[in-house]
Amino acid sequence: MIKPDAVANGHAGAILDRIIKAGYKVVALKYTKLSAETAGQFYAVHSERPFYNDLVSFMSQGPIYAAILEKDNAIEDFRKFIGATDPAKADAGTIRADFAKSIDANAIHGSDSDENAAIEGNFFFSNFERF
Numbered sequence: 346m347i348k349p350d351a352v353a354n355g356h357a358g359a360i361l362d363r364i365i366k367a368g369y370k371v372v373a374l375k376y377t378k379l380s381a382e383t384a385g386q387f388y389a390v391h392s393e394r395p396f397y398n399d400l401v402s403f404m405s406q407g408p409i410y411a412a413i414l415e416k417d418n419a420i421e422d423f424r425k426f427i428g429a430t431d432p433a434k435a436d437a438g439t440i441r442a443d444f445a446k447s448i449d450a451n452a453i454h455g456s457d458s459d460e461n462a463a464i465e466g467n468f469f470f471s472n473f474e475r476f
């Protein structure tokens with residue numbers, strides 16, 4: 346996902362361009378907006394964490410781009426490509442170092458396992474929306 350902060354700040358095009366130039370194949374792409382309810386479902390794994398309510402309200406504050414990306418070793422490589430959760434700790438040249446403002450407004454989401462990538466892809470896309 347390209348998160349609401351990056352969309353609102355006009356960075357979505359630049360981020361998508363970097364993703365494609367880095368060799369990720371875009372299998373599916375959608376401009377949409379999460380409600381508090383659907384953002385809560387998406388991040389249900391964090392429901393016991395102290396930052397959960399802030400995360401849900403942040404992620405439902407404006408539109409996002411959701412995508413399914415494909416590449417060899419995609420999960421690990423994409424986590425490196427986007428940088429640390431806290432942009433202050435993200436390596437230079439990563440998406441979060443260049444476009445994120447804070448640990449909440451951190452520009453982009455990446456799946457953390459093949460299993461979660463499949464669940465998250467199914468959350469946003471039907472089989473008729475993947476090419």
Ligand code: GTP
Nearest residue numbers: 396399400429430448449450451453454455456457
């Ligand atoms: P995502 O790609 O969005 O899943 O981020 P991540 O995998 O780098 O981090 P994680 O899944 O652990 O947390 C999900 C989101 O919750 C993060 O992107 C942050 O916006 C937020 N978050 C995580 N840890 C903290 C924290 O300690 N404090 C606050 N305020 N927010 C946090």
Ligand code: MG
Nearest residue numbers: 454455456457
């Ligand atoms: Mg995560």
